[in-house]
Structures are given as structure tokens and as C-alpha cells.
Amino acid sequence: MSDTQKMVKVYVMGEAYMVPEGSTIVGAFEYAGFQLKRGVGCREGFCGACATVYREKGDYKLKGGLGCQTVVTDEMYIAQIPFVPADKPIYDMDEITPDAGTFMNLYPSVFRCVSCNTCTKACPQDIQVMDYIQAIIKGDIAEAANLSFDCIRCGLCALRCPAEIVQFNAAILAQRLYGKYIAPKSPELEVRANEIIEGKYVKELEELATMEKQKLVDKYYNREIKIS
Amino acid sequence: MYPEYMQESIKKVEATRPDRLELARKLGKMIYPGMNKQEREEVLNENHPDYKAEARTKVRIGPDKGMVMTTEIAEMLERYSRIDIKNFDLSKADIKTDVLVIGAGSAGMSAAIVASEQGSEVLLATKLRLGDSNSMMAQGGIQAADQADDSPIIHYLDVMGGGHFDNKPDLVKALVNDAPLSIKWLEDMGVMFDKKESGQMVVQPGGGTSRNRMHSARDYTGAAICKVIRDEVYNRADKIKYIEYTAIVELLLNDKKEVSGAVMYHLENKQFSIVKAKSVIISTGGFGRLHIRGFETSNHYGATADGIAFAYRAGAHLLYMDSVQYHPTGAVYPEQIVGFLCTEKIRAIGAQPVNKDGELFVYPLEPRDVEASAFIRECNNGKGISTPSGIKGIWLDTPLIDQINGEGTIEKELPAMLRQYQRFGIDIREVPMLVYPTLHYQNGGIDINDRCETNVPGLYVAGEATGGVHGRNRLMGNSQLDIIVFGKRAGQYASERAKTIEDAGNLSLDHVLAYNKEVEALGIERSKVSPIILPDYIPDHVKAKQLIQEYNGTLI
DSSP states (O other), X not given: OOTTOOEEEEEETTEEEEEETTOBHHHHHHHTTOOOSSSOSSSSSSSOTTEEEEEOTTOOOOEEEETTTOXXXXXXXXXXXXXXXXXXXXXXXXXXXXXXXXXXXXXXXXXXXXXXXXXHHHOTTOOOHXXXXXXXXXXXXXXXXXXXXXXXXXXXXXXXXXTOOOHHHHHHHHHHHIIIIISOOOHHHHHHHHHHHTTTTHHHHHHHHTSOHHHHHHHHHTSOOBOO | OOOGGGHHHHHHHHHHHHHHHHHHHHHTTOSSOOOOHHHHHHHXXXXXXXXXXXXXXXXXXXXXXXXEEEHHHHHHHSSBOSSOGGGOOOSSOSEEEEEEEEOOSHHHXXXXXHHHHTTOOEEEEOSSOTTOSHHHHOOSOEEOOOSTTOOHHHXXXXXXXXXXXXXXXXXXXXXXXXXXXXXXXXXXXXXXXXBOTTSOBOEEOOTTOSBOOEEOBTBOHHHHHHHHHHHHHXXXXXXXXXXXXXXXXXXXXXXXXXXXXXXXXXXXXXXXXXXXXXXXXXXXXXXXXXXXXXXXXXXXXXXXXXXXXXXXXXXXXXXXXXXXXXXXXXXXXXXXXXXXXOOTHHHHTTOXXXXXXXXXXXXXXXXXXXXXXXXXXXXXXXXXXXXXXXXXXXXXXXXXXXXXXXXXXXXXXXXXXXXXXXXXXXXXXXXXXXXXXXXXXXXXXEEOOTTOBOSSTTEEEOGGGEESSSTTOOOTTHHHHHHHHHHHHHHHHHHHHHHTOSOOOOOBOHHHHHHHHHHHHTTOOTTOBSOOOSOOOOOHHHHTTSSSSOOOSSOO
């Protein structure tokens, strides 16, 4: 850091530290001397490891965000939420059906939703969490799967939910039910998979694998490009 | 928002956009001529970071003594074990299992599922959480030749050419042959691939592919796959035990020099424990967080190539550890996201790389090393745009995507990208992204055969930790494929082996003791240890006040 670097004050679980302006929350922790184990992951917003709650100066609201994607502000109070206790029932995907009944059995808490929308407000991915929970209740699994698709399982929704629903676990179940039972199967994939099981390409692949290098190089640079 | 001084360059990009849009409408993806063999070699030799003299060093110890490797890897291998071997009690195993899987990305978790299906008891150990991996972060897609105008034969050619024909043919055969079966496996588990109403897969081209072969799940492809596989691991709790925040620090060998287990270290309670296993699978991923040549990286926090360190000590041979993949498009602005991956899918669906004057200078979908080298060349030629902190980049002209494919395409196809930039006040539907190559992938790794076996009996490897599948350059979408194909194979063959073994034999660290002596003979400082486990981002002035007497690797 150069001497001219502007610094801001952040409170890590109440303790004040000066960190460079523009730091992410994760970066602020590290600058302060923390070797993070929990509360950090992919550092690009894909894994949900770094759920954080914070309060900004002069704002009464308790906000949630991803530590790797949220920039600190002066006088910000930060606390990490590295783990959210959550029920995860065990199921056999071959034994369940894509309907509300499945959720009634596995995630009965979903049906306690009071439509308060707190989950949606808590989501750092801007997912319409309440809407997908409502879609599950209505049995519209396709809608639930599509709305919840971008969930990265940070757990902030479940943490704030007054009805104690574990939204993020229900979401992956909805997505799997949709992918397995509702989305149409890929016909061309079925055909190709069968060809491979029958060993259709084995001989030709073997020929390529044992081909003299120069011949293979020529074949590669002369191959037809058909992209759209 | 981009700073004021960049506006002039952005205006130039906007000025050339209508002509480039016209070009794309006329010629599709072929808006700029692709390079021939000679042009590719030239741009690589002159610009690719791997081709610089100091990028590579001969490793001085171990099974591949004398092999030329990426300098940072050679340095990591020439380090001491983290444990005090002489005083380490190996008399009793804390846990016994059939198959130990180390690392819980999609490769490790696929291996665990398949091994459990075969009837093996599995212990899955990860130093962070299940699914915390580069697998989760993959955006653009997964290749498989399942379309009518495509075939595993054509896929094979693309893989070999992309890898400069250094790939191990048997591994490529396995990769392309198993590809459609792997997609089917994922579809059956419920992965939500992008499909048309008929069920037909939506497929895009990728750099170096000669067909549209890239399957995707929006731009969360890796997450969509990894989340489903992880859910399946949870569902198999009776067969798959998992343990988190637990790093493996060494492998154990028996008298016959076969793998018989491993030493684990819990990052939080700081306890070591001993696992006895009949087969061990390494699926620890790559080395991005070692920041090769000082590059920023697109990789997960845990990508420190731990498996390479302990496998090498146990006698495993490595392959192509001199080859690093720099993804052409890492973010360079805003500062908070420097190094972030901007998926290749952005170019696959129409965004064009242009220089500071808004000119095209390269076919957008060359193989990654060629494309990255072309970007570096353009910047070296003074055609890049400098950020306030002095990093150079070129524009990736994203607004074209909606103009070519229709309004709403970015929102639908690239929600992760759109969201990430919006968080920092940049709308990629309106303005281009500023990008430069970022450290992305470990092309080399532990040498395996098509059964994922190494030269050390009982030791299997799958995923980015392996070498040979991709030669010296991986194509987009073949890593997501690799981790499923070889993850499943590793699970299968490791389980088969476990079934033939009554007892894994004795547990010994003698190989590590001998290795330490080799390190000592080089005169290496005692404080240098590996595996690295986690990167270290604590600033020096703070570190100077921590653990003043000794600072071994990271603070763990």
C-alpha cells in the first residue's frame, strides 16, 4: 500500500481496524491480520462461503452480503456467518416425484411461509426467494427451479426467515427434480450415449491414438470448422 | 463506472461497433482470420508467460529430479514436510476406510459417489467445505460431442490440436468417449442444462472447437453441476463419510511402497489424525493460488496444489509441470475484482476483443494460450488501456451480444457476469469489459493412465491435479468434462482395487523422512514447508508482528 492510500475504519466483530478504502470485506479481514479459514471460498461470488452481516454508519438496517463482493465503508460493523445450521433430509432421487407432496414430506417447513419477503431482501444474489418458496407450495417445481437457479447456498435467507424455512436446501431439490423429471430429455444425447455404449467409436479413436504425429497435425489443421 | 480518462477509448469502441456488428451478421463467429500453425507458434513464443526463460526451473530432488517445471512448483517441491516425522505416532489408525478421497470438488465427489455405488466405504476429506473448489466456479460450459454433426472423433482432434499434440492419447480417448455418457449421468441426476423446448441441448462453440459442443447451465455451469453432485454425496451419508476443514499433509506407504493411508490435519482444532485406506484418490485441484509469475488468479482460495506435494514425496511422477494456463479474459477493472474470470462464453455468444482504438486484432475463439498471447502482444504494442493502478487490458465488447442475439440475451445467458459487474456499478450491456489474461489452470500434474492409476500402487488421481489429458493447453469446457470422466473412473478403479485387498498393510512415513533429507541437503531453510494449504494475503507490516520467532508457510 502506498502512503497516500486512503484508509477507512471498520469494526470486525466490534474491534476497530484501519483498512484501505475500496477493500472488500474479505480483503479487510486479511489486511487486519486474519488468516481466514471459514468465511472465505472462491472469492468470486460462486460458492457462498463468505456470508456476512453488517451495519453501515447512520443506517439502522442490518444488511447481508457476500464478503468477497461487498466493499467496506467507513465505520462499518462486520460479522461473518460462516455456517448456517440447516436441515438436509436424505432422499433417493429415483423414489420421489416432482410435486408439492415431495416437499411436504421432506421440507414441511416450506409450507409455513408467511410471505414476508425477508428472504428475498436478504439474498445477495437478488433471487426472488419468497417467490420460489411460494412456487413450491403451489407445486410449480419448474418455476421454483428456474427462480432459484442462481442460488449459491450462502444461507442468509434461512438465517433471516421467521418461519425457519431452509430455502437454499429446498432450492437444490427443486432444481434436481426439474432437471431429472420435468425438463425434456435430450434426444440426441440418448442416441450418442447408446452409440458409445455399443462401442461405435472405439476403432476409429484407436486409429487416431496410434496415428503418426505429422499425419495427425495435418488432419487437425485441415479439419472442417462448422460453428455457428 | 469507468474513470473519465477511459471514456475516449470507449467512444472509439462505440464508433467501430456498428461495422463490427455488420461483420458478425455477415460472417458469424469468423469475424477475424484464425491463425495458422506458424502464426500460433510465433505469438506464443514471443508473448506467452510460460515461454520466458525464468518461468521454468529444474527441480533438484524427488522422483522427477532434473525435470523442468514451473519455477514456483519446483520451489514448492523443494520444501520440508509439515510434520515432525520422527516423533509422529503411526501405531494406530484413527479411521479405517476402503477408499480415501482427498479434495471435494466435482472430481472427488464424483469419485466418492461411484466408489460408494460399487460397495466401497468412502472417506471424503476436504480442507474447506464440500464443493469448495474451482469446479464450483466454472462458468462457460462442458464439452461433449453429442450433436448429430459432431462426434468423439472430431472432439479428439480438437483436444489434441489445442494441447499442441502433447496430450496422452489414451487419456484423450477416454475423455471424448466418456463425454456423452458423463453428460447423461449428470442429466439423470438432475443437472439443469440449457435446453431447447424439444430437449435438445443448447450448444455453443468454444476457443479451439470446430463444432458447437459447449453445454451450459446459464453461466453457472460448474456450480449447477457441483451443487447436484454435492447433494448426491449428502444423500449417500451411509456410504460416504465426509470431513471438512481437514487437509491431508502426507500419504502413508506400506512396506511394498503401496499407498496405505494418509495423515490429516484439522485446520481448526489443529489435531493430526491417521487414516488407513486400501485405495487413495487425489482430487485436490490446481495451483492458481500460488500466483505463478505474480499473476492474479481466477482460482478458488484453496487452489494450492497440495496433492502434487504429497504425491511427489510418495514417489508419483509428474507430467507437464512446466505448463500454465492463463485464461485470456480476467477482469482488470474495477480493482476489487482483478483476476476474476470473465467466461469464454462471453466471446462464444458474440462479444469481440478490441484494442484501445476499437479495432479487432484476433479471432475471438483461438485456443486459450494463443488468444491470451495475442492479448498480451496487443498490450505490449501499446494498444492496451491502462487502469489507474497501472495494469493494462483490452476491451471485450459485450454490448454486441444483445445486438447480435437480441435484447435480454446477456441477462439470460450471463446472469453471474452481469450481476458481478453491476455490484461495482458497471452495466456490461451498455459498456465493454476491460480484460487481461489471468492465471487459470494447471495444465500439467500427476501422471496417470486411463484408469487414473499412478506409478504408486493404490494411488489414483483425477481432475486438475492430473497431467496429460490436455497436453500443454486445455480448451474451454474440457475441464468440467475431465473432472466428471476421470472422477468417475477413479472411483470405479480405486474401489475395484480396494475390494481385492484384505488389509492395506503397515503405515509408514519413511519416504517422507528420506525426502526431508534431500531437502536438507539442498540447504533449504527449515521454515519452508509444504503442502501450502492456504495462500497468505496478510500484509508484511502486519505479519511482522505475528509469530515473530517462526513463520511456517501460512498461519495454520
